Amino acid sequence: MxxxxxxxxxxxxxxxxxxxxxxxxxxxxxxxxxxxxxxxxxxxxxxxxxxxxxxxxxxxxxxxxxxxxxxxxWPQKPQLVFVIRKLDVGRAILNKNEVINAIEEVGFDVNVLDPTTTHTCMAKAFKLVHSSHAMLGVHGAGLTHMLFLRPRAVLVQVLPIGVHLPSNISFKGPAKNLGLEYMVYKVKTKERSLAEIYGTNDLVLENPDAYVNGNYSNMRVYMRTQNLKLDIVRFNRYLVKVYKEAKKFMDMENELSFLFGRPRQNSALL
Structure with missing residues (x-):
């Protein structure tokens, strides 16, 4: 005693x-x-x-x-991998810390993955992503880590303006083929840095297809110049839906572990 x-x-x-x-x-x-x-x-x-x-x-x-x-x-929390981008490569989330706080407040354990760091080995990246129930990031090469997710895990693509076609080809279709729960968060005008640079009525924002007009070099505006500042209130409402799907996957996984004696997946920080 x-x-x-x-x-x-x-x-x-x-x-x-x-x-x-x-x-x-x-x-x-x-x-x-x-x-x-x-x-x-x-x-x-x-x-x-x-x-x-x-x-x-x-x-x-x-x-x-x-x-x-x-x-x-204590109740287990779903694990979410947040794939970040650096400012020098474009499409970075400017209020990254606020986004992480919002993800945690909705009920996730968050692990941040920076694919650009030279210290990230494939084995560690695989262990981190494979043990997670959801992955979230802005459209870009870093989302290729979805290949490490398990079927029924949630992939959330934050979609800036002007990249809808490559986003569907590169991630939406493959995510469905991998058996993932694919979700997309489309940013609004006020969440884009381009609105401050060009104004909300400029062709860059009004009609990206017309602005590019077959000239891929014009895509640099959307791929490299564009950054995002997410509306936390709006984003939080969306996160609730993401959490429900990830929690559903986690509960199913735990039930199978109980029935068949499979060990729980454990997250690993890089």
Whole structure:
């Protein structure tokens, strides 16, 4: 029983404001002691907890506060690989940190992959991507890492203006052939750096096909000059859909692991 922590409950100063409040009483209990096998889990844990609740808090809601909680009991989060691009190659996300925070807040564990770094070996990249439930990035060569994703994983292509044709050929079609759940986030005018450079009514933004007009050198504007600053509010609404699909894949994977004894996929940071 030395593993059970002793707790002392005190009242907080009146000047302290709680971020979370409840209208129901709390019951603090320890999950340590001899727990860890089914006999002691019930005899030392569930049964005493059941008796205490029904004796002291009969017919009312109770907030359970667990001390000495095992990390393995926390719900598993879907793993998402965020493929980033550098400013010098174009199509970079300017508010990258805000995007990462939004992805984490919706419920993902985020691993950042920079394909341009010389320290990224293929084995590590494969391990990272293959263990993930989703991959997200702006249209570009880095999304080729989708080849390492497992069937039913989610591929999210952030689509700038002027690249709709190569995006479909390079990623949408192959993603379907690989059995991936393909999703696309199309950026709006205010999310493009080109709007600040050329203005929203310029031909560059109004009609990319007419601007290029068969001259591929004009594509440089869309491929190299263009960067993105995502609307976090709009992007967050989209992320909810991505999370649902990734969570669905993760839950299916865990169910198969339980039924057939397959080990869970573990993420690996580069």
């Amino acid at each position: 030395c593993t059970v922590k002793e707790l002392t409950l005190t009242s907080a100063p009146h000047s302290t404001k709680c971020k979370v409040t409840h209208n129901s009483p709390a019951l603090v209990f320890s999950a340590e002691g001899y727990t860890g096998n089914f006999f002691h889990d019930f005899s030392d844990g569930f049964v005493p907890l059941f008796i205490t609740i029904n004796s002291l808090f009969y017919n009312q809601d109770v907030i359970l506060v667990i001390s000495d909680c095992n990390d393995l009991w």
